[in-house]
Amino acid sequence: MKKSVSQRDIAKVLGVNVSTISRALKGLPGVSQDLRQKVLELADENGYRPNPFAMSLRYGATRMIGIVVPDIAYNHYAHIVKWIEEEAKKNGYMCIVTDSSDKYKNEVGCVKQLINMHVEGIAICLSQETVDFTYLERLQTDNIPIVLFDRVADIRCSTVSFNDVESARQATLHLIDSGAKRIAFLGGPNQMKQTIDRKHGYLEALRERGITIRKRLVKCGQISFNSGLSDTLTLLDQPEIPGAILADNGLLSIAAFQAIRSRGLRIPEDIAIIGFMSDWVSGMTYPRMTFIKQNLKEMGQNTFKLLMDQIRGDLSVKHVVVNTRLNVRESTSKI
Amino acid sequence: MKKSVSQRDIAKVLGVNVSTISRALKGLPGVSQDLRQKVLELADENGYRPNPFAMSLRYGATRMIGIVVPDIAYNHYAHIVKWIEEEAKKNGYMCIVTDSSDKYKNEVGCVKQLINMHVEGIAICLSQETVDFTYLERLQTDNIPIVLFDRVADIRCSTVSFNDVESARQATLHLIDSGAKRIAFLGGPNQMKQTIDRKHGYLEALRERGITIRKRLVKCGQISFNSGLSDTLTLLDQPEIPGAILADNGLLSIAAFQAIRSRGLRIPEDIAIIGFMSDWVSGMTYPRMTFIKQNLKEMGQNTFKLLMDQIRGDLSVKHVVVNTRLNVRESTSKI
């Protein structure tokens, strides 16, 4: 790669001092019209670009933030990342996106790598394995701005999350009101706050309507297609199959959908189904899925905002909750 | 953000010179066992991290590459990016991913931004609007390593693409052999090499089997859901509807699928359909889509490899073609 032209290079050509070039380029006073003109022309012709590394070094600000997601290739995270990036770009920041493959060990590695890059802050969506948050607390101690988003945790840290309890409650109520009696919950790992909250909302709705809670109808495994598939099949193998399923996640929703279909059962006649997922995916199945629509743009924007607050020196811990909306389609309408 | 500890800081504490610290940290000879021990301990305790910006400045190598994609939130690109990143990480490189929103103007902006960041090379998937490649040729002139991937162009530049002509040909032959006579091609913009190539393969197959080519059956619009929807509806509004559709793209495939369904037509009985798409999406529709499976991992890995070749000084132009495979499912099996 060709070494790019520096202020020094321009200075040499013009036979003046670098500091003069700097002033000329920055539009600062103290340069003659003539000289400034020549400097700008030369800079343009030779494709002069300020070296951000020199700037970073000088100012100690890298204008970069880091993002850690469980799977960048997954629709949901890709969208959130896109919105964070858009917001960052508007504010003159670049993003370095890293992918933990939903593994705790990688997650720690990603964060370490980002710290090494001297990013000014990190937005993290936790892996489904993560239960030990000490590495995050250490970052806090070092005053490194951190925001947890989507999959958060109950630690002293700014977060942006969806209103998981309430949206699961609403979804469950909708299932009950559509006539379902035995409603199953298909969730992620039992230690994930997101799953806990959604399960909580589900149970609350059952209690509210006086429906008996059955442990056999609550399946909390891994967030993976295969886990969702086998858990759903287990549900379908019970003597009395559930009349509806609430899936904690897009992946699990699709897995459940396909498991149901593989058994030749009809949706929604035999089993209704609701999932937390994107409109794009929900519109793809047939019948189309009733789903909990999450505002990914708002999540991305708030995540960046909270990060910037901290970068700008406001170290208070903030929690933003993004609202969701139940979109009713054909996977739950019995009539 | 707390200023991170530098070699100078350690040197001050220990009352020795920075250069000694540097040697100790790098494991170079010329430091007493005792001192080295103390330096390493101190560095660890205080969370010393080498400053990559200082290194970049010194060596002129930023260990960063840039990626430009039309839409990072779209499955296909997200996957390729993931593989490029994985490969980059293995080689000690970080990626800066930018999103052109499939607009030419943004694409140029993304590239400029990456150049400003002094990335060592750029991998670009062109926007569907891009017809003017002069900005790329300028980069070439400046010896900035560039690789085009997925959506490439006929310019003097290394590329990684799928075997678009042949895979479209195979897909069309499959449709013909399944009994379809009137086969439509639903594609992207007419000036995109990828679309041109796929259309070419389609036409070749028709000629091979002696099937009349009908212009009305070739629809090349935008790569967007809405464009695919309306183009498909136009096809369905013709006096004699097509017996099969080959869709140039995942988005268009889904759009076509939904358009067909919205008219109450059966797949594959009334119309068969094949698309270029991912297994994940193809398995989601009902009936499941016959699709052209593209090896995204191979594309990502090759893209990084070709970029590294150039970064390492091998400036020869290389073209890698990644093979595809037709996966037959229920959207085309008439029996």
Added chain:
DNA sequence: TTGAAAGCGTTACCAT
């Protein structure tokens, strides 16, 4: 209006 020099973090070279 322009020049000179220091400093940001690191390393390589030369001197001690």
Added chain:
DNA sequence: ATGGTAACGCTTTCAA
């Protein structure tokens, strides 16, 4: 074994 210094690109302060 250790110290001193220049260099990377840029800005800033002070001096001319």
